[in-house]
Amino acid sequence: MSNTPHTLEEEFPGQMEQIHALKISDPIFADLLREYDVVNDKIHLAETNVAPVSQDHETTLRKQRLAIKDRIALTLRGA
Template sequence: MSNTPHNLSEEFPGQLDKIHALKVSNPSFAQLLIDYDEVNDEIHVAETNVQPTSHDHETELRRRRLAIKDRIAAALSN
């Protein structure tokens, strides 16, 4: 487990300009970014034990983050 946040700038290096352009032009993509940040923050809180959670719940949060990240990657590849 890592308690380092998975910021999009680290996950998609060199693509911040494209992320920003999609964010302002595509409301669905903008919502993906919001969803990613929310679940990423929940994971960070769980990892740092600020708000302890079950292993199963943390695993589910990680799956959700990965699914959102995959959707972001797909949008960036178009």
């Protein structure tokens, strides 16, 4: 397992200006970004054993992160 954080800049290269603009103009999108950061931080803490969790819980968190990332991508495509 990788313990490299999945930052939004890494996940959406070249789209940070669009992400920032949407974050400012769309409160629902801003909440989505915050949710991504919270889940991503939990995964990173679990991977580095700072805050270990069960393998099942870590898998659930990864699925959450992927679903949020998909929603972010969908919003970016629609903007």
